[in-house]
Amino acid sequence: xxxxxxxxxxxxxxxxxxxxxxxxxxxxxxxxxxxxxxxxxxxxxxxxxxxxxxxxxxxxxxxxxxxxxxxxxxxxxxxxxxxxxxxxxxxxxxxxxxxxxxxxxxxxxxxxxxxxxxxxxxxxxxxxxxxxxxxxxxxxxxxxxxxxxxxxxxxxxxxxxxxxxxxxx
Amino acid sequence: xxxxxxxxxxxxxxxxxxxxxxxxxxxxxxxxxxxxxxxxxxxxxxxxxxxxxxxxxxxxxxxxxxxxxxxxxxxxxxxxxxxxxxxxxxxxxxxxxxxxxxxxxxxxxxxxxxxxxxxxxxxxxxxxxxxxxxxxxxxxxxxxxxxxxxxxxxxxxxxxxxxxxxxxxxxxxxxxxxxxxxxxxxxxxxxxxxxxxxxxxxxxxxxxxxxxxxxxxxxxxxxxxxxxxxxxxxxxxxxxxxxxxxxxxxxxxxxxxxxxxxxxxxxxxxxxxxxxxxxxxxxxxxxxxxxxxxxxxxxxxxx
Numbered sequence: 001x002x003x004x005x006x007x008x009x010x011x012x013x014x015x016x017x018x019x020x021x022x023x024x025x026x027x028x029x030x031x032x033x034x035x036x037x038x039x040x041x042x043x044x045x046x047x048x049x050x051x052x053x054x055x056x057x058x059x060x061x062x063x064x065x066x067x068x069x070x071x072x073x074x075x076x077x078x079x080x081x082x083x084x085x086x087x088x089x090x091x092x093x094x095x096x097x098x099x100x101x102x103x104x105x106x107x108x109x110x111x112x113x114x115x116x117x118x119x120x121x122x123x124x125x126x127x128x129x130x131x132x133x134x135x136x137x138x139x140x141x142x143x144x145x146x147x148x149x150x151x152x153x154x155x156x157x158x159x160x161x162x163x164x165x166x167x168x169x
Numbered sequence: 170x171x172x173x174x175x176x177x178x179x180x181x182x183x184x185x186x187x188x189x190x191x192x193x194x195x196x197x198x199x200x201x202x203x204x205x206x207x208x209x210x211x212x213x214x215x216x217x218x219x220x221x222x223x224x225x226x227x228x229x230x231x232x233x234x235x236x237x238x239x240x241x242x243x244x245x246x247x248x249x250x251x252x253x254x255x256x257x258x259x260x261x262x263x264x265x266x267x268x269x270x271x272x273x274x275x276x277x278x279x280x281x282x283x284x285x286x287x288x289x290x291x292x293x294x295x296x297x298x299x300x301x302x303x304x305x306x307x308x309x310x311x312x313x314x315x316x317x318x319x320x321x322x323x324x325x326x327x328x329x330x331x332x333x334x335x336x337x338x339x340x341x342x343x344x345x346x347x348x349x350x351x352x353x354x355x356x357x358x359x360x361x362x363x364x365x366x367x368x369x370x371x372x373x374x375x376x377x378x379x380x381x382x383x384x385x386x387x388x389x390x391x392x393x394x395x396x397x398x399x400x401x402x403x404x405x406x407x408x409x410x411x412x413x414x415x416x417x418x419x420x421x422x423x424x425x426x427x428x429x430x431x432x433x434x435x436x437x438x439x440x441x442x443x444x445x446x447x448x449x450x451x452x453x454x455x456x457x458x459x460x461x462x463x464x465x466x467x468x469x470x471x472x
Contacts, residue, residue, distance in 0.1 A: 024465060031465040041341055045368050064466025066438060121457055128459065161453025162446075165437070165463050 018059070022051065032067055060102065060138050062169040091148040101145045109140050114155035118143070121160055131167070139163045172201045172287050174271050174299060188317035191343045195296035195314060201271045202292030205239035205264055208387060211315045211340075212240055213333045214248025214325035215358050222326035222358065225350060226251035227258075229323060232376045234259025238383055239291070241266065241319045243311060244279050248325045248333070253282055262291035266314045268307035270299040294318070312336040321346035321386060323373060327361030334361040337370065346386060348373040385460075389427060389470040418458065426451050427460075427470065435467045 001014035024030040025044040030037040037044070056062070095101070099108065122140060125131045131139060140155070142163035147155045176199045177183045185204060188194050210233050212226055230240050230252035240256035242249040244265035256263040263286050267275070271293050274280035283293050296314060297307065312335055316322060322340040324347070327333035340347050347370040352359025366372055373379050419427070426448065429440070440448045452468055455461045461470045 031467070041338075042368060064437065064463075066436065066466050125457055130457070130459065157454070158447075158450035161451070161457060162449040164453035164456050165449050168463055169465065 020059075021065075023047075031064070034067065056168075057132050057135050060142055061166045063166065064169040087149060090151075091145070094148050094151065094153060095144075101141045101148070104141055104144070106137055109137070109144070112144065112155070113153055114140075114143075115157060117157045118155055118160050121157065125164075135167065139167060142166060174199055174201050176200065185318055187320065188314065191313060191317040191339075193313060194317060197296060198314075199271050199295050199298060200292050201294075202287035203262065203290060204292055204294070205241075205262065205318075207237060207239055207261070208383070209239045209241050209264070209319045210383060211319035211322040211336070212242050212248065212252035212325065213312075213315065213322065213336050214252075214327055215331060215333060216245050216247040216249075217358070218247040218251070218326050219358060222248055223251040226325045227255035228376050229325065229379055230255025230263070231259040232380050233383060234261035234263065236380050236383060237261055239263055241315055243268070243308070243315055244283055244293070245308075246276055246279070250279055250282060252325075253286060256291075257285055257289055262286070262289050264291055264318060265293045266311050266318065267293055267295040268297070268311040269295065269303050270297045270301040271295050272299045273302055275303040308332060309335055313339050316340045316343055316345060319345060321348060321383070323348045323350070323379065324362055324365060324370075325350050326352065326358040327365075328357045329360040329364065331361050334365070337361075337365050341368075341370070346382075347371065348379065348382060385470060389430060419455075419460070422451050423455055423458075423460075426455065430461075430468055430470060435469070437463060437466055437468060440468070 002009060002011045025037055025039045025047050027038045029035045030039060030044055039047070092100070097108075104112075118140075122131075122136050125139075126133065126136050139160065140163075143155050143159040146159040146162050147153070150159075176197055178197045179189060179194055183204075184198065187209070188198070212229050212233070214222060214226060218226065226248040230242075232255075233240055234256040239261055240252055240259075240263040242252045242263070242265060244250065244253065244267060249265075253263055253265060265283055265286055267273075267283075269275045274283060287293060294314065295301075296310070301307075309332065312332060315336055316339045319340070322337055322345055324333050324337050327337070337347050337349070347365060349362045349365045349370040349372060351366055351372050351374075352362045354363060371382065373382065426440075429444075437449075437452070440452070452461065452463065455468075456463065461468050463469070
């Protein structure tokens with residue numbers, strides 16, 4: 001991380017994974033299946049605008065986390081973390097690279113295999129303004145991760161499409 | 170007037186279902202003519218519309234009527250009147266919601282237009298009994314009926330704090346789709362429209378865009394099942410002709426998903442639970458085509 005000021009420029013070591021959570025609206029119930037939200041639509045919009053587009057654009061994966069059903073919450077636990085870790089390790093081994101996907105630059109991405117329609121779809125999405133330049137790169141990285149978790153080195157259209165659904169909550 | 174007035178009370182058979190769903194439906198509805206049997210779209214806007222706004226309202230009214238939509242508006246001067254006129258040309262009967270009793274014409278010069286609507290199989294509608302004259306507070310109240318009768322609301326030109334803006338906000342609050350024509354930022358008649366867009370309304374970019382959106386609404390709205398002789402999504406090449414986003418280019422999987430969204434839950438989690446993770450790729454393809462977006466954990470079909 002580099003901070004530039006008039007007097008000097010300092011570079012600090014920085015390597016982090018950011019995870020953040022936010023409420024959907026001031027009262028917290030917007031979009032809930034059972035409880036009604038008490039906020040006016042304008043208030044919800046104002047609340048959401050606090051997280052600006054450019055800020056959200058820097059986040060790779062966004063998912064909506066709905067209320068967990070009581071039965072599910074009290075029921076048997078889901079997949080254990082060791083199994084997830086194993087899957088991640090396998091996907092990483094497949095890539096056989098020194099860099100993790102999140103630090104792939106466009107140059108790296110361009111050299112890695114992807115089907116032709118992936119590139120053209122990214123171009124279209126950029127042209128239409130559906131993704132920003134930064135966003136396009138992030139979608140490609142996530143698409144690559146999806147492919148590798150699937151045991152493939154080549155990114156196909158459906159990987160990109162799936163990655164696209166993870167761009168907004 | 171040749172058409173007798175009839176009335177229907179909230180809760181009775183024949184009371185419009187959509188209208189009964191709003192926050193504050195009128196207890197009683199006075200009607201001259203026939204209530205629309207099919208999908209309804211309101212077209213509203215400034216009474217002091219520009220030539221551009223008037224032309225657009227007429228074009229929208231005509232185009233919507235051509236694809237089988239009943240146009241609802243307020244019979245006011247400006248955008249309302251233009252939209253009604255267009256709908257008559259388009260051939261699907263429209264509805265005028267009045268702020269007076271159905272035997273009082275306000276503005277007077279739209280009497281002929283109102284009568285024409287009825288003659289063409291449409292209706293004039295009011296919550297006020299015969300003989301009630303125009304009062305300032307009738308018109309904002311009338312707007313909620315326009316919203317209540319409509320699946321979607323199109324705002325053509327609207328100044329800040331205008332009646333059309335109130336109509337649009339009511340529509341959003343009652344879960345109706347809001348389409349807005351973007352305007353120049355330095356024109357007063359655009360301020361309201363542009364604010365609605367900023368708050369998340371759908372921009373409507375032209376006549377073709379509107380009809381395509383309406384068709385998508387028919388394809389995806391749980392309540393609309395319409396017998397129409399007009400083409401729908403299934404007809405290839407159609408959307409290309411209207412210069413749109415290539416909705417005709419959906420494959421079977423994508424179309425099946427849109428059907429599924431119509432019948433069942435639009436929650437991403439539910440879809441994944443039902444159909445497996447592969448459904449995400451289909452959603453993503455639709456998203457890349459600009460047909461839908463994931464918002465708040467739900468797949469929202471863009472219109």
